[in-house]
Amino acid sequence: MEKLINEIARNKDIIIAVTYIVSAALFIIGLKYLSSPSTARKGNLLSAVGMFIAVVITLWSKDVISFKWIVLGVVIGGIIGAFGARVVAMTQMPEMVALFNGFGGIASLFVGWSAYILAPQSLTPVTTLTMITIVLSVLIGGVTFTGSLIAFGKLSGLVYQKAWLFPGQKIVNVLLLLSTVTTGVLITAPGIAGLTAGTMSLVFYALIGISFILGVMAVMPIGGADMPVVISLLNSYSGLAACAAGFVINNNLLIVAGALVGASGIVLTNIMCKAMNRSLANVLFSGFGAVTSATGKAAEGEVKPINASDAYLILEGASSVCFVPGYGMAVAQAQHVVRELGELLESNGCEVRYAIHPVAGRMPGHMNVLLAEANVSYDLLVEPDDVNPTMETVDVCVVIGANDVVNPAAREDETSPIFGMPIINVDFAKTVFVLKRSMSAGFAGIDNPLFFKPNTRMLFGDAKASISALVSEFKDTQ
Amino acid sequence: MDLLFILVLAIFLGLELISKVPSTLHTPLMSGSNAISGITLVGALTSLNSKALNDSGVTIILAVAAVAFATINVIGGYMVTDRMLAMFKKKERGTK
Numbered sequence: 222m223e224k225l226i227n228e229i230a231r232n233k234d235i236i237i238a239v240t241y242i243v244s245a246a247l248f249i250i251g252l253k254y255l256s257s258p259s260t261a262r263k264g265n266l267l268s269a270v271g272m273f274i275a276v277v278i279t280l281w282s283k284d285v286i287s288f289k290w291i292v293l294g295v296v297i298g299g300i301i302g303a304f305g306a307r308v309v310a311m312t313q314m315p316e317m318v319a320l321f322n323g324f325g326g327i328a329s330l331f332v333g334w335s336a337y338i339l340a341p342q343s344l345t346p347v348t349t350l351t352m353i354t355i356v357l358s359v360l361i362g363g364v365t366f367t368g369s370l371i372a373f374g375k376l377s378g379l380v381y382q383k384a385w386l387f388p389g390q391k392i393v394n395v396l397l398l399l400s401t402v403t404t405g406v407l408i409t410a411p412g413i414a415g416l417t418a419g420t421m422s423l424v425f426y427a428l429i430g431i432s433f434i435l436g437v438m439a440v441m442p443i444g445g446a447d448m449p450v451v452i453s454l455l456n457s458y459s460g461l462a463a464c465a466a467g468f469v470i471n472n473n474l475l476i477v478a479g480a481l482v483g484a485s486g487i488v489l490t491n492i493m494c495k496a497m498n499r500s501l502a503n504v505l506f507s508g509f510g511a512v513t514s515a516t517g518k519a520a521e522g523e524v525k526p527i528n529a530s531d532a533y534l535i536l537e538g539a540s541s542v543c544f545v546p547g548y549g550m551a552v553a554q555a556q557h558v559v560r561e562l563g564e565l566l567e568s569n570g571c572e573v574r575y576a577i578h579p580v581a582g583r584m585p586g587h588m589n590v591l592l593a594e595a596n597v598s599y600d601l602l603v604e605p606d607d608v609n610p611t612m613e614t615v616d617v618c619v620v621i622g623a624n625d626v627v628n629p630a631a632r633e634d635e636t637s638p639i640f641g642m643p644i645i646n647v648d649f650a651k652t653v654f655v656l657k658r659s660m661s662a663g664f665a666g667i668d669n670p671l672f673f674k675p676n677t678r679m680l681f682g683d684a685k686a687s688i689s690a691l692v693s694e695f696k697d698t699q
Numbered sequence: 700m701d702l703l704f705i706l707v708l709a710i711f712l713g714l715e716l717i718s719k720v721p722s723t724l725h726t727p728l729m730s731g732s733n734a735i736s737g738i739t740l741v742g743a744l745t746s747l748n749s750k751a752l753n754d755s756g757v758t759i760i761l762a763v764a765a766v767a768f769a770t771i772n773v774i775g776g777y778m779v780t781d782r783m784l785a786m787f788k789k790k791e792r793g794t795k
Contacts, residue, residue: 255727294747294764294767305771321733325772331743459733459736460732462736463738471702486732
Protein backbone atom coordinates (compact mmCIF):
# COMPACT_ATOMS: atom_id res chain seq x y z
CA MET A 222 0.00 0.00 0.00
CA GLU A 223 2.77 2.36 0.96
CA LYS A 224 4.59 1.40 -2.17
CA LEU A 225 1.55 2.30 -4.23
CA ILE A 226 1.27 5.73 -2.62
CA ASN A 227 4.92 6.40 -3.34
CA GLU A 228 4.44 5.25 -6.89
CA ILE A 229 1.51 7.63 -7.35
CA ALA A 230 3.47 10.52 -5.87
CA ARG A 231 6.37 9.87 -8.20
CA ASN A 232 4.13 9.80 -11.28
CA LYS A 233 2.05 12.81 -10.29
CA ASP A 234 2.77 14.75 -13.47
CA ILE A 235 1.76 11.84 -15.68
CA ILE A 236 -1.47 11.28 -13.76
CA ILE A 237 -2.35 14.95 -14.02
CA ALA A 238 -1.57 15.04 -17.74
CA VAL A 239 -3.69 11.95 -18.42
CA THR A 240 -6.59 13.32 -16.40
CA TYR A 241 -6.45 16.59 -18.30
CA ILE A 242 -6.51 14.66 -21.58
CA VAL A 243 -9.57 12.70 -20.43
CA SER A 244 -11.20 15.93 -19.34
CA ALA A 245 -10.53 17.62 -22.70
CA ALA A 246 -11.86 14.53 -24.49
CA LEU A 247 -15.06 14.70 -22.43
CA PHE A 248 -15.55 18.36 -23.40
CA ILE A 249 -15.13 17.39 -27.05
CA ILE A 250 -17.49 14.41 -26.86
CA GLY A 251 -19.96 16.59 -24.98
CA LEU A 252 -19.98 19.13 -27.79
CA LYS A 253 -20.29 16.32 -30.33
CA TYR A 254 -23.43 15.06 -28.58
CA LEU A 255 -24.91 18.54 -28.95
CA SER A 256 -25.39 17.80 -32.63
CA SER A 257 -28.79 16.27 -31.87
CA PRO A 258 -31.43 17.25 -29.30
CA SER A 259 -31.86 13.58 -28.37
CA THR A 260 -28.27 13.18 -27.17
CA ALA A 261 -27.59 16.77 -26.08
CA ARG A 262 -28.47 16.32 -22.42
CA LYS A 263 -26.09 13.38 -22.08
CA GLY A 264 -23.41 15.48 -23.77
CA ASN A 265 -23.82 18.28 -21.26
CA LEU A 266 -23.49 15.76 -18.44
CA LEU A 267 -20.27 14.32 -19.92
CA SER A 268 -18.87 17.82 -20.23
CA ALA A 269 -19.71 18.47 -16.57
CA VAL A 270 -17.94 15.23 -15.58
CA GLY A 271 -14.90 16.41 -17.51
CA MET A 272 -14.92 19.67 -15.58
CA PHE A 273 -15.35 17.88 -12.27
CA ILE A 274 -12.37 15.54 -12.68
CA ALA A 275 -10.21 18.44 -13.90
CA VAL A 276 -11.01 20.45 -10.76
CA VAL A 277 -10.51 17.47 -8.44
CA ILE A 278 -7.14 16.51 -9.92
CA THR A 279 -5.97 20.13 -9.74
CA LEU A 280 -6.86 20.30 -6.06
CA TRP A 281 -5.06 17.04 -5.46
CA SER A 282 -1.99 17.92 -7.50
CA LYS A 283 -0.92 21.04 -5.64
CA ASP A 284 0.20 21.47 -2.09
CA VAL A 285 -3.05 22.72 -0.74
CA ILE A 286 -2.00 25.41 1.67
CA SER A 287 -5.03 27.65 1.36
CA PHE A 288 -7.90 25.24 1.36
CA LYS A 289 -10.19 27.57 3.29
CA TRP A 290 -9.87 30.21 0.57
CA ILE A 291 -10.75 27.69 -2.10
CA VAL A 292 -13.81 26.55 -0.17
CA LEU A 293 -14.85 30.17 0.35
CA GLY A 294 -14.64 30.94 -3.38
CA VAL A 295 -16.34 27.73 -4.46
CA VAL A 296 -19.18 28.09 -1.95
CA ILE A 297 -19.91 31.72 -2.91
CA GLY A 298 -19.73 30.95 -6.62
CA GLY A 299 -21.63 27.68 -6.31
CA ILE A 300 -24.55 29.23 -4.45
CA ILE A 301 -24.87 32.17 -6.84
CA GLY A 302 -24.53 29.92 -9.88
CA ALA A 303 -27.00 27.29 -8.71
CA PHE A 304 -29.52 29.90 -7.59
CA GLY A 305 -29.26 31.81 -10.88
CA ALA A 306 -29.59 28.64 -12.95
CA ARG A 307 -32.76 27.61 -11.10
CA VAL A 308 -34.67 30.86 -11.04
CA VAL A 309 -33.85 32.37 -14.42
CA ALA A 310 -36.85 32.54 -16.75
CA MET A 311 -36.33 31.17 -20.25
CA THR A 312 -37.14 34.59 -21.71
CA GLN A 313 -34.18 35.96 -19.75
CA MET A 314 -31.61 33.50 -21.10
CA PRO A 315 -29.89 36.19 -23.22
CA GLU A 316 -29.28 38.28 -20.09
CA MET A 317 -27.96 35.28 -18.19
CA VAL A 318 -25.59 34.20 -20.95
CA ALA A 319 -24.35 37.79 -21.30
CA LEU A 320 -23.61 37.94 -17.58
CA PHE A 321 -21.85 34.56 -17.60
CA ASN A 322 -19.66 35.67 -20.50
CA GLY A 323 -18.61 38.59 -18.34
CA PHE A 324 -17.84 36.39 -15.33
CA GLY A 325 -15.59 34.20 -17.47
CA GLY A 326 -13.76 37.33 -18.59
CA ILE A 327 -13.23 38.78 -15.12
CA ALA A 328 -12.02 35.42 -13.77
CA SER A 329 -9.33 35.33 -16.47
CA LEU A 330 -8.40 38.92 -15.69
CA PHE A 331 -7.91 38.04 -12.03
CA VAL A 332 -5.77 35.00 -12.91
CA GLY A 333 -3.59 37.22 -15.11
CA TRP A 334 -3.44 39.91 -12.43
CA SER A 335 -2.31 37.61 -9.65
CA ALA A 336 0.25 36.03 -11.98
CA TYR A 337 1.60 39.55 -12.58
CA ILE A 338 1.89 40.23 -8.85
CA LEU A 339 3.55 36.87 -8.20
CA ALA A 340 5.91 37.13 -11.18
CA PRO A 341 8.85 38.79 -9.30
CA GLN A 342 8.78 35.98 -6.70
CA SER A 343 8.68 33.28 -9.33
CA LEU A 344 11.39 30.62 -9.20
CA THR A 345 11.83 30.54 -12.95
CA PRO A 346 12.80 33.79 -14.72
CA VAL A 347 9.79 35.57 -16.19
CA THR A 348 10.06 35.69 -19.94
CA THR A 349 8.72 38.37 -22.27
CA LEU A 350 6.36 35.73 -23.62
CA THR A 351 4.81 35.23 -20.18
CA MET A 352 4.36 38.98 -19.84
CA ILE A 353 2.65 39.14 -23.24
CA THR A 354 0.22 36.43 -22.19
CA ILE A 355 -0.49 38.24 -18.92
CA VAL A 356 -1.25 41.44 -20.83
CA LEU A 357 -3.51 39.50 -23.20
CA SER A 358 -5.44 37.74 -20.45
CA VAL A 359 -6.02 41.04 -18.63
CA LEU A 360 -6.96 42.87 -21.80
CA ILE A 361 -9.34 40.25 -23.24
CA GLY A 362 -10.74 39.51 -19.79
CA GLY A 363 -11.42 43.19 -19.06
CA VAL A 364 -13.03 43.89 -22.45
CA THR A 365 -15.20 40.79 -22.10
CA PHE A 366 -16.25 41.78 -18.57
CA THR A 367 -17.44 45.34 -19.15
CA GLY A 368 -18.64 44.57 -22.68
CA SER A 369 -20.82 41.78 -21.29
CA LEU A 370 -22.12 43.99 -18.47
CA ILE A 371 -23.19 46.61 -21.03
CA ALA A 372 -24.77 43.88 -23.18
CA PHE A 373 -26.61 42.62 -20.08
CA GLY A 374 -27.73 46.17 -19.31
CA LYS A 375 -29.00 46.69 -22.84
CA LEU A 376 -30.88 43.38 -22.85
CA SER A 377 -32.54 44.04 -19.51
CA GLY A 378 -33.32 47.66 -20.32
CA LEU A 379 -31.01 49.15 -17.68
CA VAL A 380 -28.78 50.75 -20.29
CA TYR A 381 -29.80 52.84 -23.32
CA GLN A 382 -30.82 50.10 -25.76
CA LYS A 383 -30.29 51.80 -29.08
CA ALA A 384 -26.97 52.42 -30.70
CA TRP A 385 -25.14 55.12 -28.76
CA LEU A 386 -22.99 57.38 -30.87
CA PHE A 387 -21.28 60.67 -30.14
CA PRO A 388 -19.12 63.07 -32.13
CA GLY A 389 -15.44 62.24 -31.97
CA GLN A 390 -16.12 58.59 -31.09
CA LYS A 391 -13.58 57.38 -33.63
CA ILE A 392 -10.85 59.65 -32.22
CA VAL A 393 -11.55 58.44 -28.69
CA ASN A 394 -11.36 54.84 -29.86
CA VAL A 395 -8.06 55.40 -31.65
CA LEU A 396 -6.62 57.06 -28.54
CA LEU A 397 -7.79 54.12 -26.44
CA LEU A 398 -6.16 51.63 -28.78
CA LEU A 399 -2.91 53.62 -28.77
CA SER A 400 -2.81 53.69 -24.97
CA THR A 401 -3.55 49.94 -24.91
CA VAL A 402 -0.53 49.29 -27.10
CA THR A 403 1.65 51.69 -25.07
CA THR A 404 0.80 50.16 -21.69
CA GLY A 405 1.07 46.68 -23.17
CA VAL A 406 4.58 47.33 -24.50
CA LEU A 407 5.69 48.98 -21.24
CA ILE A 408 4.57 45.95 -19.25
CA THR A 409 6.10 43.33 -21.53
CA ALA A 410 9.39 45.19 -21.89
CA PRO A 411 9.81 47.22 -18.71
CA GLY A 412 13.44 47.98 -19.54
CA ILE A 413 12.51 50.30 -22.41
CA ALA A 414 11.47 53.36 -20.44
CA GLY A 415 13.47 52.55 -17.31
CA LEU A 416 10.44 52.87 -15.03
CA THR A 417 10.53 52.09 -11.33
CA ALA A 418 8.56 49.20 -9.88
CA GLY A 419 6.04 51.64 -8.39
CA THR A 420 5.37 53.29 -11.74
CA MET A 421 5.09 49.88 -13.34
CA SER A 422 2.21 48.84 -11.13
CA LEU A 423 0.47 52.11 -12.06
CA VAL A 424 0.94 51.21 -15.72
CA PHE A 425 -0.58 47.81 -14.99
CA TYR A 426 -3.63 49.36 -13.31
CA ALA A 427 -3.92 51.69 -16.30
CA LEU A 428 -4.06 48.64 -18.57
CA ILE A 429 -6.90 47.18 -16.50
CA GLY A 430 -8.76 50.51 -16.61
CA ILE A 431 -8.28 50.87 -20.36
CA SER A 432 -9.52 47.34 -20.99
CA PHE A 433 -12.69 48.16 -19.01
CA ILE A 434 -13.29 51.36 -20.99
CA LEU A 435 -12.64 49.50 -24.26
CA GLY A 436 -15.35 46.97 -23.41
CA VAL A 437 -17.88 49.72 -22.74
CA MET A 438 -16.94 51.62 -25.90
CA ALA A 439 -17.18 48.46 -28.00
CA VAL A 440 -20.73 47.52 -27.02
CA MET A 441 -22.43 50.90 -26.42
CA PRO A 442 -22.66 51.76 -30.16
CA ILE A 443 -24.51 48.51 -30.91
CA GLY A 444 -28.31 48.50 -31.04
CA GLY A 445 -30.58 46.02 -29.28
CA ALA A 446 -31.54 44.13 -32.44
CA ASP A 447 -27.89 43.28 -33.05
CA MET A 448 -27.53 41.65 -29.64
CA PRO A 449 -27.40 38.08 -31.06
CA VAL A 450 -24.13 39.03 -32.77
CA VAL A 451 -22.70 40.78 -29.72
CA ILE A 452 -23.50 37.94 -27.32
CA SER A 453 -21.97 35.40 -29.69
CA LEU A 454 -18.86 37.51 -30.04
CA LEU A 455 -18.50 38.03 -26.28
CA ASN A 456 -19.01 34.28 -25.86
CA SER A 457 -16.02 33.81 -28.11
CA TYR A 458 -13.99 36.40 -26.14
CA SER A 459 -14.71 34.64 -22.85
CA GLY A 460 -13.20 31.50 -24.36
CA LEU A 461 -10.19 33.38 -25.68
CA ALA A 462 -9.72 34.95 -22.24
CA ALA A 463 -9.59 31.46 -20.71
CA CYS A 464 -7.09 30.54 -23.43
CA ALA A 465 -4.87 33.51 -22.55
CA ALA A 466 -5.04 32.56 -18.87
CA GLY A 467 -3.97 29.06 -19.93
CA PHE A 468 -0.87 30.49 -21.59
CA VAL A 469 -0.10 32.51 -18.44
CA ILE A 470 -0.04 29.46 -16.18
CA ASN A 471 1.17 27.01 -18.86
CA ASN A 472 -1.90 24.82 -18.69
CA ASN A 473 -2.99 23.10 -21.89
CA LEU A 474 -6.45 22.10 -20.60
CA LEU A 475 -7.33 25.79 -20.28
CA ILE A 476 -6.04 26.36 -23.78
CA VAL A 477 -8.04 23.51 -25.32
CA ALA A 478 -11.28 24.33 -23.47
CA GLY A 479 -10.87 28.05 -24.13
CA ALA A 480 -10.23 27.40 -27.82
CA LEU A 481 -13.39 25.25 -28.09
CA VAL A 482 -15.47 28.06 -26.57
CA GLY A 483 -13.70 30.65 -28.69
CA ALA A 484 -14.43 28.65 -31.84
CA SER A 485 -18.04 28.17 -30.78
CA GLY A 486 -18.51 31.91 -30.42
CA ILE A 487 -16.89 32.54 -33.78
CA VAL A 488 -19.16 30.04 -35.56
CA LEU A 489 -22.28 31.55 -33.98
CA THR A 490 -21.15 35.10 -34.75
CA ASN A 491 -20.63 34.10 -38.35
CA ILE A 492 -24.08 32.48 -38.58
CA MET A 493 -25.73 35.59 -37.10
CA CYS A 494 -23.92 37.93 -39.47
CA LYS A 495 -24.86 35.82 -42.48
CA ALA A 496 -28.48 35.74 -41.34
CA MET A 497 -28.48 39.54 -41.39
CA ASN A 498 -26.44 39.78 -44.59
CA ARG A 499 -23.97 42.06 -42.85
CA SER A 500 -20.29 41.88 -42.13
CA LEU A 501 -19.03 41.75 -38.57
CA ALA A 502 -17.34 45.12 -39.05
CA ASN A 503 -20.67 46.59 -40.14
CA VAL A 504 -22.41 45.31 -37.01
CA LEU A 505 -19.67 46.53 -34.69
CA PHE A 506 -19.01 49.96 -36.10
CA SER A 507 -21.99 51.20 -38.07
CA GLY A 508 -24.38 52.01 -35.23
CA PHE A 509 -27.22 50.30 -37.07
CA GLY A 510 -30.65 51.62 -36.13
CA ALA A 511 -29.32 54.99 -34.97
CA VAL A 512 -28.92 56.19 -38.53
CA THR A 513 -32.32 57.07 -39.95
CA SER A 514 -31.22 58.44 -43.32
CA ALA A 515 -31.46 55.19 -45.27
CA THR A 516 -34.77 53.58 -44.45
CA GLY A 517 -35.64 52.47 -47.98
CA LYS A 518 -38.83 53.22 -49.81
CA ALA A 519 -41.80 54.15 -47.68
CA ALA A 520 -44.31 51.35 -47.84
CA GLU A 521 -47.74 52.44 -48.94
CA GLY A 522 -51.07 50.83 -49.42
CA GLU A 523 -54.11 49.70 -47.56
CA VAL A 524 -53.85 47.90 -44.28
CA LYS A 525 -56.48 45.21 -43.79
CA PRO A 526 -57.22 44.49 -40.15
CA ILE A 527 -58.96 41.30 -39.09
CA ASN A 528 -60.63 40.26 -35.86
CA ALA A 529 -60.20 37.04 -33.95
CA SER A 530 -63.41 35.36 -35.08
CA ASP A 531 -62.68 35.93 -38.79
CA ALA A 532 -59.11 34.78 -38.25
CA TYR A 533 -60.46 31.65 -36.58
CA LEU A 534 -62.64 30.84 -39.59
CA ILE A 535 -59.61 30.97 -41.89
CA LEU A 536 -57.45 28.91 -39.52
CA GLU A 537 -60.23 26.38 -39.06
CA GLY A 538 -60.24 25.66 -42.79
CA ALA A 539 -56.47 25.62 -43.16
CA SER A 540 -54.57 22.39 -43.77
CA SER A 541 -51.10 23.85 -43.32
CA VAL A 542 -50.14 26.55 -40.84
CA CYS A 543 -46.72 28.02 -40.15
CA PHE A 544 -45.98 30.12 -37.06
CA VAL A 545 -43.18 32.67 -37.32
CA PRO A 546 -42.18 33.86 -33.85
CA GLY A 547 -39.98 36.86 -33.08
CA TYR A 548 -38.82 38.82 -30.08
CA GLY A 549 -42.39 40.10 -29.60
CA MET A 550 -43.48 36.58 -28.63
CA ALA A 551 -40.88 36.56 -25.85
CA VAL A 552 -41.95 40.01 -24.64
CA ALA A 553 -45.63 39.02 -24.59
CA GLN A 554 -44.77 35.61 -23.01
CA ALA A 555 -47.06 34.13 -25.65
CA GLN A 556 -45.19 30.83 -26.23
CA HIS A 557 -47.58 28.73 -24.13
CA VAL A 558 -50.77 29.93 -25.83
CA VAL A 559 -49.05 29.55 -29.20
CA ARG A 560 -48.37 25.89 -28.41
CA GLU A 561 -51.99 25.47 -27.31
CA LEU A 562 -53.24 26.94 -30.58
CA GLY A 563 -50.79 24.73 -32.47
CA GLU A 564 -52.14 21.61 -30.77
CA LEU A 565 -55.74 22.59 -31.46
CA LEU A 566 -54.86 23.08 -35.12
CA GLU A 567 -53.14 19.69 -35.22
CA SER A 568 -56.13 17.94 -33.73
CA ASN A 569 -58.13 19.68 -36.44
CA GLY A 570 -56.06 17.76 -39.01
CA CYS A 571 -53.78 20.64 -39.88
CA GLU A 572 -50.02 20.45 -40.43
CA VAL A 573 -48.30 22.85 -38.04
CA ARG A 574 -44.71 24.08 -38.20
CA TYR A 575 -42.72 26.80 -36.50
CA ALA A 576 -40.31 28.65 -38.78
CA ILE A 577 -37.50 30.25 -36.82
CA HIS A 578 -35.11 32.78 -38.28
CA PRO A 579 -31.55 32.61 -36.87
CA VAL A 580 -31.68 36.19 -35.59
CA ALA A 581 -35.22 36.05 -34.20
CA GLY A 582 -35.04 37.06 -30.55
CA ARG A 583 -32.05 38.41 -28.70
CA MET A 584 -29.65 35.48 -28.90
CA PRO A 585 -29.02 32.48 -31.16
CA GLY A 586 -31.71 29.83 -30.62
CA HIS A 587 -33.75 32.04 -28.28
CA MET A 588 -37.12 31.18 -29.89
CA ASN A 589 -36.35 27.46 -29.96
CA VAL A 590 -35.79 27.40 -26.21
CA LEU A 591 -38.99 29.33 -25.53
CA LEU A 592 -41.04 26.94 -27.67
CA ALA A 593 -39.32 23.93 -26.13
CA GLU A 594 -40.23 25.34 -22.73
CA ALA A 595 -43.84 25.56 -23.88
CA ASN A 596 -43.60 21.86 -24.80
CA VAL A 597 -43.50 22.17 -28.58
CA SER A 598 -41.94 19.06 -30.11
CA TYR A 599 -38.52 20.03 -31.47
CA ASP A 600 -39.02 18.33 -34.83
CA LEU A 601 -41.65 20.97 -35.62
CA LEU A 602 -39.09 23.78 -35.32
CA VAL A 603 -37.75 24.43 -38.80
CA GLU A 604 -35.25 26.81 -40.38
CA PRO A 605 -36.00 29.31 -43.15
CA ASP A 606 -34.24 27.13 -45.74
CA ASP A 607 -36.56 24.23 -44.93
CA VAL A 608 -39.79 26.19 -45.04
CA ASN A 609 -39.20 28.74 -47.80
CA PRO A 610 -39.29 26.30 -50.76
CA THR A 611 -42.71 25.02 -49.65
CA MET A 612 -44.15 28.39 -48.67
CA GLU A 613 -46.65 28.46 -51.59
CA THR A 614 -48.38 25.40 -50.15
CA VAL A 615 -48.81 26.96 -46.70
CA ASP A 616 -52.36 28.14 -46.11
CA VAL A 617 -51.72 30.50 -43.22
CA CYS A 618 -48.54 32.05 -41.85
CA VAL A 619 -48.95 33.51 -38.38
CA VAL A 620 -46.28 36.14 -37.67
CA ILE A 621 -46.00 36.70 -33.92
CA GLY A 622 -43.93 39.67 -32.90
CA ALA A 623 -41.45 39.29 -35.75
CA ASN A 624 -40.86 42.12 -38.18
CA ASP A 625 -37.54 42.55 -39.96
CA VAL A 626 -37.03 38.79 -40.48
CA VAL A 627 -40.23 38.64 -42.59
CA ASN A 628 -39.79 41.97 -44.36
CA PRO A 629 -40.10 41.42 -48.13
CA ALA A 630 -38.15 44.66 -48.69
CA ALA A 631 -35.06 42.51 -48.08
CA ARG A 632 -35.92 40.77 -51.36
CA GLU A 633 -37.60 43.52 -53.37
CA ASP A 634 -36.28 46.94 -52.43
CA GLU A 635 -32.66 47.57 -53.34
CA THR A 636 -32.62 50.84 -51.40
CA SER A 637 -33.64 49.17 -48.16
CA PRO A 638 -30.93 48.89 -45.49
CA ILE A 639 -31.79 45.23 -45.04
CA PHE A 640 -31.76 44.42 -48.78
CA GLY A 641 -30.18 41.00 -49.35
CA MET A 642 -30.87 39.69 -45.86
CA PRO A 643 -32.25 36.13 -45.98
CA ILE A 644 -35.85 36.26 -44.73
CA ILE A 645 -38.75 33.90 -44.20
CA ASN A 646 -40.93 34.46 -47.26
CA VAL A 647 -44.22 34.55 -45.40
CA ASP A 648 -45.77 36.76 -48.11
CA PHE A 649 -45.70 33.74 -50.47
CA ALA A 650 -48.17 31.89 -48.24
CA LYS A 651 -51.84 32.02 -49.21
CA THR A 652 -52.71 34.15 -46.18
CA VAL A 653 -50.51 35.94 -43.66
CA PHE A 654 -51.68 37.00 -40.21
CA VAL A 655 -49.47 39.60 -38.60
CA LEU A 656 -49.91 39.94 -34.86
CA LYS A 657 -48.78 43.38 -33.85
CA ARG A 658 -49.52 46.02 -31.26
CA SER A 659 -49.67 48.93 -33.68
CA MET A 660 -48.39 50.04 -37.07
CA SER A 661 -45.04 51.28 -35.74
CA ALA A 662 -41.88 50.20 -37.55
CA GLY A 663 -39.70 47.34 -36.29
CA PHE A 664 -36.53 47.59 -34.28
CA ALA A 665 -34.45 48.66 -37.22
CA GLY A 666 -36.96 51.43 -37.97
CA ILE A 667 -37.63 50.13 -41.46
CA ASP A 668 -41.06 50.18 -43.11
CA ASN A 669 -42.43 46.74 -43.78
CA PRO A 670 -44.30 46.37 -47.09
CA LEU A 671 -45.58 43.00 -45.85
CA PHE A 672 -48.32 44.82 -43.93
CA PHE A 673 -49.73 46.20 -47.18
CA LYS A 674 -49.69 43.01 -49.26
CA PRO A 675 -53.10 41.87 -50.55
CA ASN A 676 -52.86 38.51 -48.71
CA THR A 677 -51.89 40.08 -45.36
CA ARG A 678 -54.33 40.56 -42.50
CA MET A 679 -53.35 42.53 -39.41
CA LEU A 680 -54.48 41.19 -36.05
CA PHE A 681 -53.84 44.15 -33.78
CA GLY A 682 -53.32 43.86 -30.06
CA ASP A 683 -51.15 42.07 -27.53
CA ALA A 684 -49.83 38.83 -29.05
CA LYS A 685 -50.79 36.73 -26.04
CA ALA A 686 -54.32 38.18 -25.90
CA SER A 687 -54.82 37.69 -29.65
CA ILE A 688 -53.69 34.06 -29.62
CA SER A 689 -55.77 33.38 -26.49
CA ALA A 690 -58.81 34.77 -28.30
CA LEU A 691 -58.17 32.35 -31.19
CA VAL A 692 -57.74 29.47 -28.74
CA SER A 693 -61.09 30.20 -27.09
CA GLU A 694 -62.78 30.49 -30.50
CA PHE A 695 -61.54 26.96 -31.22
CA LYS A 696 -62.64 25.64 -27.85
CA ASP A 697 -66.09 27.23 -28.03
CA THR A 698 -66.94 25.48 -31.27
CA GLN A 699 -65.82 22.02 -30.19
CA MET B 700 5.44 26.76 -29.15
CA ASP B 701 3.81 23.48 -28.17
CA LEU B 702 0.97 25.38 -26.51
CA LEU B 703 0.40 27.41 -29.68
CA PHE B 704 0.25 24.18 -31.66
CA ILE B 705 -2.39 22.84 -29.29
CA LEU B 706 -4.33 26.11 -29.55
CA VAL B 707 -4.51 26.04 -33.34
CA LEU B 708 -5.56 22.39 -33.48
CA ALA B 709 -8.20 22.93 -30.80
CA ILE B 710 -9.65 25.91 -32.67
CA PHE B 711 -9.99 23.86 -35.85
CA LEU B 712 -11.57 21.00 -33.93
CA GLY B 713 -13.96 23.47 -32.29
CA LEU B 714 -14.99 24.98 -35.62
CA GLU B 715 -15.74 21.49 -36.98
CA LEU B 716 -17.72 20.41 -33.92
CA ILE B 717 -19.76 23.58 -33.51
CA SER B 718 -20.77 23.83 -37.15
CA LYS B 719 -22.57 20.47 -36.64
CA VAL B 720 -24.77 21.85 -33.85
CA PRO B 721 -28.31 22.52 -35.15
CA SER B 722 -29.69 26.04 -34.75
CA THR B 723 -32.36 24.69 -32.40
CA LEU B 724 -29.66 24.07 -29.80
CA HIS B 725 -27.74 27.32 -30.16
CA THR B 726 -28.88 28.76 -26.83
CA PRO B 727 -27.92 25.63 -24.82
CA LEU B 728 -24.67 25.62 -26.80
CA MET B 729 -23.91 29.12 -25.57
CA SER B 730 -24.76 28.43 -21.94
CA GLY B 731 -22.88 25.13 -22.15
CA SER B 732 -19.81 26.88 -23.51
CA ASN B 733 -20.17 29.42 -20.71
CA ALA B 734 -19.75 26.47 -18.38
CA ILE B 735 -16.71 25.20 -20.28
CA SER B 736 -15.09 28.65 -20.18
CA GLY B 737 -15.39 28.26 -16.41
CA ILE B 738 -12.28 26.08 -16.87
CA THR B 739 -10.54 29.24 -15.69
CA LEU B 740 -11.45 27.74 -12.30
CA VAL B 741 -8.55 25.32 -12.78
CA GLY B 742 -6.31 28.31 -13.47
CA ALA B 743 -7.61 30.15 -10.41
CA LEU B 744 -7.07 27.09 -8.21
CA THR B 745 -3.53 26.78 -9.50
CA SER B 746 -2.71 30.38 -8.66
CA LEU B 747 -4.41 30.06 -5.27
CA ASN B 748 -2.22 27.07 -4.47
CA SER B 749 0.98 28.87 -5.25
CA LYS B 750 3.44 28.95 -2.37
CA ALA B 751 4.19 32.63 -2.76
CA LEU B 752 0.58 33.40 -1.95
CA ASN B 753 1.05 33.74 1.77
CA ASP B 754 2.99 36.94 1.30
CA SER B 755 0.26 38.97 -0.28
CA GLY B 756 -3.31 39.71 0.76
CA VAL B 757 -4.10 41.17 -2.66
CA THR B 758 -3.39 37.92 -4.47
CA ILE B 759 -5.60 36.01 -2.06
CA ILE B 760 -8.51 38.35 -2.74
CA LEU B 761 -7.87 38.14 -6.49
CA ALA B 762 -7.66 34.36 -6.44
CA VAL B 763 -10.76 33.91 -4.29
CA ALA B 764 -12.70 36.25 -6.58
CA ALA B 765 -11.43 34.35 -9.62
CA VAL B 766 -12.48 31.04 -8.05
CA ALA B 767 -15.93 32.45 -7.19
CA PHE B 768 -16.63 33.91 -10.63
CA ALA B 769 -15.39 30.80 -12.44
CA THR B 770 -17.48 28.58 -10.15
CA ILE B 771 -20.58 30.64 -10.98
CA ASN B 772 -19.91 29.86 -14.63
CA VAL B 773 -19.28 26.16 -14.07
CA ILE B 774 -22.19 25.42 -11.72
CA GLY B 775 -24.65 27.90 -13.22
CA GLY B 776 -23.68 27.08 -16.80
CA TYR B 777 -24.07 23.31 -16.54
CA MET B 778 -27.24 23.51 -14.44
CA VAL B 779 -29.08 25.96 -16.68
CA THR B 780 -28.00 24.04 -19.79
CA ASP B 781 -29.34 20.84 -18.31
CA ARG B 782 -32.58 22.58 -17.39
CA MET B 783 -32.96 23.80 -20.95
CA LEU B 784 -32.02 20.55 -22.66
CA ALA B 785 -34.50 18.65 -20.51
CA MET B 786 -37.24 20.71 -22.17
CA PHE B 787 -36.35 19.64 -25.70
CA LYS B 788 -38.70 16.74 -26.29
CA LYS B 789 -39.99 14.98 -29.32
CA LYS B 790 -43.61 14.10 -29.02
CA GLU B 791 -45.25 11.11 -30.63
CA ARG B 792 -48.12 12.20 -32.79
CA GLY B 793 -49.82 9.09 -34.10
CA THR B 794 -53.37 9.98 -33.09
CA LYS B 795 -54.78 12.77 -35.17
